[in-house]
Amino acid sequence: MCRIENVLKSVLFFTVLFSFSACGYKPSATYSREVIGESVSTSIIISSQDPENTVVIKDAVDAAVIQVFHASLTSRNLSTTHLEASISEPTYAPIQYDSNGFIVGYRATILLKINRYNQGIKKQYTATGHYDFTVVANAVLTDQQRYDAIKSSAQKALKSFLAQVSAEGSRTKHKE
Numbered sequence: 178m179c180r181i182e183n184v185l186k187s188v189l190f191f192t193v194l195f196s197f198s199a200c201g202y203k204p205s206a207t208y209s210r211e212v213i214g215e216s217v218s219t220s221i222i223i224s225s226q227d228p229e230n231t232v233v234i235k236d237a238v239d240a241a242v243i244q245v246f247h248a249s250l251t252s253r254n255l256s257t258t259h260l261e262a263s264i265s266e267p268t269y270a271p272i273q274y275d276s277n278g279f280i281v282g283y284r285a286t287i288l289l290k291i292n293r294y295n296q297g298i299k300k301q302y303t304a305t306g307h308y309d310f311t312v313v314a315n316a317v318l319t320d321q322q323r324y325d326a327i328k329s330s331a332q333k334a335l336k337s338f339l340a341q342v343s344a345e346g347s348r349t350k351h352k353e
Contacts, residue, residue: 208346209339210246214257214295217248222263230327231264234289237328237335238262245339259294264334267327269318272309279314285326289334293342302341306334 219242221235238260242248253259265288273282285308293300308330312318 209343210248210346212295212342212346213242213246213248213293215248216251216256216258217242217246218251218253218256218259220253220259220261222261224264224266226266227264227327230267230324230331233324233328234262234264234331234335237332238291241335241339257295261292261294263290264288264331265290267323267330269326273311275314277314280312281314282309282311283318283326284309285323285330287327287330287334289331289338291338302338304334304337304341306330306332306337308333 219235219238221231221238223231239250242250242260248258268286269283270286271280271282272284273280275281287306289304289306291302291304293302306329308326310322310326312322
């Protein structure tokens with residue numbers, strides 16, 4: 178009986194030891210938060226060609242600050258980091274044709290430019306987002322299709338920006 182207790186104690190000891198000395202994995206949000214900081218302000222440069230869709234970008238950037246970076250949105254004068262975003266005019270390229278030669282598939286592309294201001298330093302990021310969608314043959318793109326394509330491609334570009342920030346945080350952490 179005493180031997181079983183010793184074995185159980187040993188197993189428990191090693192279980193506790195291994196759980197405290199884990200592999201050192203950290204989620205990418207940890208690294209990106211080290212770059213971004215705890216309080217962030219955001220602004221967007223309104224596109225004269227597509228002003229209604231710049232609001233979508235602003236909302237997506239704000240959501241990413243809260244959900245991914247786990248940072249607080251504040252006014253610019255109280256923030257440690259300021260993110261200034263702008264989008265290019267969306268482009269639509271045909272990617273699929275039907276048997277009669279009519280376009281039935283498009284790829285929307287958005288170029289997202291983000292400037293990060295932190296402690297007097299400006300860092301520029303560029304991210305591209307693509308979104309493929311289908312249309313009825315020989316049809317004109319509707320405003321709703323354009324809106325959905327811009328929203329989806331902008332969200333993908335924003336994910337690319339988040340990956341860039343996370344990689345930057347990971348690199349600076351490993352240099353220390």
